[in-house]
Amino acid sequence: MKLDRNSETDHYFSASPHSKPRFRLIQAYLRGRQFKFLTASGVFSKKRVDLGTKLLIESMILPETGYVLDMGCGYGAVGIAAAAFNPKLRVVMVDVNERAVRLARRNIELNRVDNAEVRRGNLYEPVKGILFNCILSNPPVSAGLATVKAIITEAPKHMTEKATIQMVVKSKIGGKRLQQIFKEAFGNCTILARESGYRVLMAEKK
Numbered sequence: 365m366k367l368d369r370n371s372e373t374d375h376y377f378s379a380s381p382h383s384k385p386r387f388r389l390i391q392a393y394l395r396g397r398q399f400k401f402l403t404a405s406g407v408f409s410k411k412r413v414d415l416g417t418k419l420l421i422e423s424m425i426l427p428e429t430g431y432v433l434d435m436g437c438g439y440g441a442v443g444i445a446a447a448a449f450n451p452k453l454r455v456v457m458v459d460v461n462e463r464a465v466r467l468a469r470r471n472i473e474l475n476r477v478d479n480a481e482v483r484r485g486n487l488y489e490p491v492k493g494i495l496f497n498c499i500l501s502n503p504p505v506s507a508g509l510a511t512v513k514a515i516i517t518e519a520p521k522h523m524t525e526k527a528t529i530q531m532v533v534k535s536k537i538g539g540k541r542l543q544q545i546f547k548e549a550f551g552n553c554t555i556l557a558r559e560s561g562y563r564v565l566m567a568e569k570k
């Protein structure tokens with residue numbers, strides 16, 4: 365995928381948003397715990413933690429130890445929550461959007477987690493060589509099906525045996541199609557949670 369450095373229009377998945385950042389501090393109560401996140405224009409769901417993101421956080425099954433990847437971390441809600449809920453994990457958060465990466469780093473500090481880090485880049489490129497016990501993602505559907513499909517089909521190469529991938533999707537926008545892609549890539553797919561038009565899909569690397 366090309367990074368759209370020269371694009372005149374900002375999307376939440378732009379590599380370098382051009383708009384002047386307008387910052388805001390939001391609070392969220394997630395899985396029984398209070399978090400605060402610095403957000404800004406040019407990143408996904410800047411006004412509040414997205415409903416799909418919340419559903420993923422509420423339903424995600426975290427390993428006891430090992431590496432967790434938050435693919436497409438935005439300002440960091442999923443990865444920071446995973447790191448806070450299990451301090452024994454090492455959480456790596458990846459995003460292509462440099463503004464999101466800076467915010468996620470700031471939010472790691474704001475929420476005082478010391479077992480998470482953020483890397484900027486395209487999909488799995490910044491985490492070459494790491495095998496993850498769990499991959500979590502609220503994927504960039506607006507960037508196109510090819511990007512979402514790549515997150516799923518390239519995942520097995522970056523996972524340990526018995527690792528899981530857990531992804532929240534809008535049921536109407538490709539829910540069934542993505543379930544099929546999960547089955548083709550992993551031979552299995554279960555629905556972890558279903559609420560408000562979203563579903564959390566999970567597959568295990570057998």
Ligand SMILES: C[S@@+](CC[C@H](N)C(=O)[O-])C[C@H]1O[C@@H](n2cnc3c(N)ncnc32)[C@H](O)[C@@H]1O
Pocket residue numbers: 365376377378408409414417435436437438439440441442458459460461464485486487501502503504505507511
């Ligand atoms: C739907 S948003 C989710 C953000 C965050 N996880 C949340 O739930 O609030 C998807 C994120 O994927 C990022 N993204 C888009 N294309 C990407 C790529 N090729 N590699 C890494 N991240 C990408 C976007 O910049 C965006 O922050």
